[in-house]
Amino acid sequence: MQNTKYVVDYIVGSRFADIPPKALNVAKGAMLDCVGVALAGARQPAGAITADWSRHAAGTAQSTLWGQRSKTAAHDAALVNGTAAHALDYDDVTWGLIGHPSVSLVPSVFALGELIGASGADVLHAYVVGFEVMAKLGRTTQPKHSLDGGWHATGTIGAFGATAACCKLLGLDGEQTGHALGIVYSMTSGNVSNFGTMCKPLHAGLAARNAVEAALWAQRGFTSVPHPFDGPRSFHNVYSRGLPADMKPLTELGRDYELVVRGVVIKPYPCGVALHPGIDAVFGLKQENKFGAGDIEGIDVGVTRYTFDKLSYLEPKTGLEGKFSMPYTVARAVLDSSIGLDTFTDKFVQATEAQELLRRVRMYVHDGIERTWTMGSRPVHVRLRLRDGRALERQIDISKGNPEVPMTTDELRVKFEDCARLSLGAADLKAAADALNHIERLSSIAELTSHLGGRMQAVAA
Numbered sequence: 001m002q003n004t005k006y007v008v009d010y011i012v013g014s015r016f017a018d019i020p021p022k023a024l025n026v027a028k029g030a031m032l033d034c035v036g037v038a039l040a041g042a043r044q045p046a047g048a049i050t051a052d053w054s055r056h057a058a059g060t061a062q063s064t065l066w067g068q069r070s071k072t073a074a075h076d077a078a079l080v081n082g083t084a085a086h087a088l089d090y091d092d093v094t095w096g097l098i099g100h101p102s103v104s105l106v107p108s109v110f111a112l113g114e115l116i117g118a119s120g121a122d123v124l125h126a127y128v129v130g131f132e133v134m135a136k137l138g139r140t141t142q143p144k145h146s147l148d149g150g151w152h153a154t155g156t157i158g159a160f161g162a163t164a165a166c167c168k169l170l171g172l173d174g175e176q177t178g179h180a181l182g183i184v185y186s187m188t189s190g191n192v193s194n195f196g197t198m199c200k201p202l203h204a205g206l207a208a209r210n211a212v213e214a215a216l217w218a219q220r221g222f223t224s225v226p227h228p229f230d231g232p233r234s235f236h237n238v239y240s241r242g243l244p245a246d247m248k249p250l251t252e253l254g255r256d257y258e259l260v261v262r263g264v265v266i267k268p269y270p271c272g273v274a275l276h277p278g279i280d281a282v283f284g285l286k287q288e289n290k291f292g293a294g295d296i297e298g299i300d301v302g303v304t305r306y307t308f309d310k311l312s313y314l315e316p317k318t319g320l321e322g323k324f325s326m327p328y329t330v331a332r333a334v335l336d337s338s339i340g341l342d343t344f345t346d347k348f349v350q351a352t353e354a355q356e357l358l359r360r361v362r363m364y365v366h367d368g369i370e371r372t373w374t375m376g377s378r379p380v381h382v383r384l385r386l387r388d389g390r391a392l393e394r395q396i397d398i399s400k401g402n403p404e405v406p407m408t409t410d411e412l413r414v415k416f417e418d419c420a421r422l423s424l425g426a427a428d429l430k431a432a433a434d435a436l437n438h439i440e441r442l443s444s445i446a447e448l449t450s451h452l453g454g455r456m457q458a459v460a461a
Helices: 002-013 021-041 045-057 074-086 102-116 120-141 156-170 174-185 199-219 235-239 248-252 273-288 305-310 326-335 346-350 352-358 367-372 409-420 426-437
Strands: 063-065 070-072 296-303 361-365 380-386 391-396
Touching (some): 002 120, 002 248, 021 074, 021 409, 045 074, 045 199, 063 102, 074 199, 102 120, 102 199, 120 156, 120 248, 156 199, 273 305, 273 326, 296 326, 296 367, 305 361
Antiparallel strands (some): 296 380
């Protein structure tokens, strides 16, 4: 049962002092970004509906619902905040997972940490442990797990990472940790067919909630198969049946940190990360050439098969569908000078000029890109065919927001403030940002979460 042992031994044995400073800094930046986009997502239907449900469910007031002015049970807070964090698809990505790490990690460790009175350093440590487990597991089976298996790794593999984080936060021993991972194995879910609907962010929320529950249940003696990554009915054999798996990344746990080697992508645009290179390509062509929508005969966008498979909305009609539409985002990049939150409203997606132009955009699998594509990038080749006979081309291999092309400190601050101000007043926004930037100094995570809900109103028990 060696594969599970690698994971369990790392979780139990990890020490804060052994984490590289760069890993801690990347983690802190990802946590700041996640909280910001969650506070904006709290105003979205997916965030609002789940929060309203939690109020009527009347859970014990244990943990803060971000931006909702209320508290509820810790596991439900993780669900609501995790769903809100992914509602805008504006949250971070890591290429080892080929998914979104922080949307299950931050809501689960904040909710559980608030419940048990954990320190900021303990929460940060737990986040790092969960991130490393999640990303290493992703490398064992991605991209096949999603591309051919149809699973959304943010929900399936993400649940294991978030559970690892919660186990570390609770200080569970090896036996309890094995059972917690086995418990969440029976809870994992999330399929790619629900991209472009409210269920995609729900996958993140479920992963966060299931992690809190699995760890707390294991702490109380609930049992399961204690080795979910080994044997004939292992996670890989069941969820990626017949697909190749390479378990070697698990041997790197605690030695080669994913937070250092691959880091995170902080999104400059609130849509699927596979769309970002196409947006960057069009913006780059606009800087160097003069043209408008009326000058365009057609636009050809070459992508990987993975990207082609995931972006299924060729003529989107809603804001959510627009977040997974290459024709729409490329059209908007031609029409507008920026891509922001308003870009993905129903009104903007249904606008006549956008609908007319997106019909001239063709997405296809680019053979050259497909042959050379590796995990850690999502290349896109854009070719604009103009009515005057010119053809303008640009390929983006690494889009802005990746560690190789990072957003500036000012851009990150502006993004956080633009998102957080949708739910917080100025005083709470500043206090939350300061606490997140120095989370390791907090004696209690409640010093931070007390600023994330605004004026608190406990849910009636």
